Amino acid sequence: MTQPAAYINDEDTPKQDSTLKVVPNTKKGRPRSTKSKNAILKATNSLLLHMSVQELSIEAIAKKAKVGKTTIYRWWPNKTAVVMDALISQPGIQSPLPTPKNNTEAIIMQLDKLIRMLDGNNGETIAQLFSEAQADEKAQKIFSGTFLTPLLDAIEFSVQEGQKAREFRGSLDPKMAIDLLCGPIFFRLMSRPADLNEEFRETYPKEAVRLISA
Amino acid sequence: MTQPAAYINDEDTPKQDSTLKVVPNTKKGRPRSTKSKNAILKATNSLLLHMSVQELSIEAIAKKAKVGKTTIYRWWPNKTAVVMDALISQPGIQSPLPTPKNNTEAIIMQLDKLIRMLDGNNGETIAQLFSEAQADEKAQKIFSGTFLTPLLDAIEFSVQEGQKAREFRGSLDPKMAIDLLCGPIFFRLMSRPADLNEEFRETYPKEAVRLISA
Amino acid sequence: MTQPAAYINDEDTPKQDSTLKVVPNTKKGRPRSTKSKNAILKATNSLLLHMSVQELSIEAIAKKAKVGKTTIYRWWPNKTAVVMDALISQPGIQSPLPTPKNNTEAIIMQLDKLIRMLDGNNGETIAQLFSEAQADEKAQKIFSGTFLTPLLDAIEFSVQEGQKAREFRGSLDPKMAIDLLCGPIFFRLMSRPADLNEEFRETYPKEAVRLISA
Amino acid sequence: MTQPAAYINDEDTPKQDSTLKVVPNTKKGRPRSTKSKNAILKATNSLLLHMSVQELSIEAIAKKAKVGKTTIYRWWPNKTAVVMDALISQPGIQSPLPTPKNNTEAIIMQLDKLIRMLDGNNGETIAQLFSEAQADEKAQKIFSGTFLTPLLDAIEFSVQEGQKAREFRGSLDPKMAIDLLCGPIFFRLMSRPADLNEEFRETYPKEAVRLISA
DNA sequence: GGGTAACCGAGACGGTACGTCTAGTCTTTAA
């Protein structure tokens, strides 16, 4: 189960032009204000309750958080990155999974967790981030790196383990397996989000995993 | 069978406030200029080769088509509607399917056609329209009404016929069947569009239909 | 006393490009609709009660008069002309003067009539037409020809007669005399219109004529 | 003596909602760019050589001055204010008068200065601003406050002083005196601007002041 | 404890696009 991490603004170093400096490490100067950081993330989450990612503007965040626009641009490359961070910063969004007894169960648990995550307001926001990523390369990288790739890698790992263990059909291309497992969830999220309900969460994962079983 | 319906600017009546008038029938005034209409659609398609739907602006279309902005706003409610029309106006985008010998084949043909349609530049555009629809209600209505609903309705019809004919599992909720059939395609479109290739088009439809077979 | 007339849309011949046709006189086709003409003038006067000449638009007139824009453009060269016509069409705007017993009295009567005319809503409109004329050559011609020149010519005539009769200073340039007589009225109209009241009407003409007396 | 007052954008504080703040003194944020301000005024003056105030557009100023439209709207409430500022910013437009030896001379000097100011292109512009003021309340306030009121107040002061000193007729209402003195100048400006020439400048002030003399 | 470096807020900057409005022209059918 790879744990790639990704963008996510953990380290308090401003976004760089990727011009590699060898050991710039000597942190001088005023350190990053955690107060501002939190205010920004909080304001973002708050605003997203009333508007879409597309409607959300950096200016609105800055105003709501009582923060200079520069402060936002210093630490995040674009709106997608801020929203992504704000999403992740929510408590309980990253709950660890219990240890599964086999790969079938692992997949079921992962899909269940995914559906839970996509339910409600967060689901809308994620759908909108996914949308932003369609046209904007930078947004694409952040969304993939922070959210999508880790998710899919974890599932792919389980699929491959399951194939080794003969739980799943060996003939199936793992990429195809991922599309079969996750595609319906995201498609429903984007086309009929209201149907991403409890019933779906209870029936779909079992149904889906059956499709790739040996 | 399919439920065509939807937006689509066929009739040359300007967008209305939906305040129903009883028989306004006598067409007075200068009729709509087909020249302008075509110039707008052509310009839109042309611009979409170099930019995303999001980057595309009404002003750019108007300029390229040598048309007043008012003319665009008179006939289309928003950008999504223009792009949707432009997409559909392309020759060969709406080819009829040959008569299938059973519902399994019908589904396969429909999926094959869908994948073909989503390949290349049009696929990108459609993904972007789908994205626009995530946040914007008006865009959502136009995209659903013009593109998504007709498509899904046709597939749903085939699924239900197939269930009656015992070709497909009767226990499967038709909505779920649609998600299983179409979800992977759209998911791949949006997450790894390069993989929406010929190989996928040849393998996926058969694989997918197998999943819902009795 | 010149009788210049001017623009004024009396004859029902559309505005021409002044490319003289010799005897086009055989009036064919549908005749001009007096109904439309009246509706246009009435609508114009009505709208001018609530807005300035500058705010008034041809579109608004056409809409209010339930008339095509083309109909307006066919008969009047621009907004100024329409407004000018509308103003003149008002009943009682063109009352003839009684015969004066000398030129001093003639001037007084003329100034009194002018002040009366510039009082109230019509005064505002005339000030606005005068304003329109400042930047727009066509408007200038219409305003001068229809309103200003006839007025000033009449006064100039009285001044010159009065000079011949030794009622007024012979040394005074007639143009200067006109400025001295009319300037204060128009200046007050444009700078303090509220002061163009009855008191002013009663005191000013006598005062003014005194200034040019021998 | 004179009541300068008025709009005029001297202090670099953006136009406010007039909600009085008590001592906002600590100037935060990036200071106003004098470069942009000058570019805007210069561009305005430059454009006014070729077009009227009415034809002039904010967009054209912005384009010519290589400045964002927002920058103009941030500092001036409307076109009239920009033009007024541009006019005043011209070197030599505000030359101080030499000390007069009596009020008669003071009036003559003031009228002479006024006629000089209204000669040529600036005269046209001022006539157009006066015109703008006829219909638009905001324009009216700016034109009066910045140009007309200071001018008339100064003359009124001289008139009243002259009346006290028995140079001028005491029976004359000062407002009437102003109309008599200034009316002809502005009337000529607006009706026959070409006649606002040197000859007029030399003869009129003396003639005018004679009319109000005791 | 003074210097210095990076941070912070505020907000002005040059731009782009929005959706609306009006000008003046053009094109149809009906009278």
Added chain:
DNA sequence: TTAAAGACTAGACGTACCGTCTCGGTTACCC
């Protein structure tokens, strides 16, 4: 032929944000 209706191109309006910049001022570390 004119009238009405209304479509047409063109372009200004004032607003909203973008991402950058420029201020005065505020921490921290390092000498």
